[in-house]
Amino acid sequence: MENNNSPRATFTHMEQGSAEDWKCIADAFGPFAQGLADRVIAHLKLLEGDFGGFPVDRLTHCLQTATLAHRDGKDEEYVICALLHDIGDTLGSYNHADVAAVILEPFVSEANHWMIKHHAIFQGYYFFHYLGMDRNLRDNYREHRYFAQTLEFIQKYDAPAFDAEGETLPLAFFEPMLKRIFEKPKKSLYKQAFEEKAEEMA
Secondary structure (H helix, E strand, O other): OOOOOOOOOOOOOHHHOOHHHHHHHHHHHHHHHHOHHHHHHHHHHHHOOOOOOOOOOHHHHHHHHHHHHHHOOOOHHHHHHHHHOOHHHOOOOOOHHHHHHHHHHHHOOHHHHHHHHHHHHHHHHHOHHHHOOOOOHHHHHOOOOOHHHHHHHHHHHHOOOOOOOOOOOOHHHHHHHHHHHOOOOOOOOOHHHHHHHHHHHO
16 A cells, blocks of 8 residues: 555646656556555455355356366466456446456457457357347357357356356465466556666666
């Protein structure tokens, strides 16, 4: 948490900002960004005890999805995508996949980002028809280069992860992986600027 006595910008409108103001903000960004993984973990824990009518709570489902992917030999980035695929359930009741994808986007490959962003459409094959929807919406993406990967994610890891008796590794098992994935963005609007700043401070 930032110290209340830390230097702060003095402007009341961004157009008034000086180089010194933005240095204060940039200096504060580094320590705050380093805590991102811990904030993600804390938010993921909000899913504990939230069943939403499902056989297991949402955190167990996420952990079980990640466990299945890990046991199947998927790499850390993929496993963390599996772990966080439903983290958007708390704030994105109508677009949870989009929320998860936005959180992951700076840190994962294009393929994994697309997979998480579209997983809600693909999993709909199992239940959309019960809601008066088209269960085959995923077919709109059949020619997409990440169709097969997303289909595999749903069939092998997401859809089967509602077993109260199934293997479910604890969150603590995945935390070191998550911290490694979130340690440094692969892409971001601010990536170059903050990498240069880090080099200056090294």
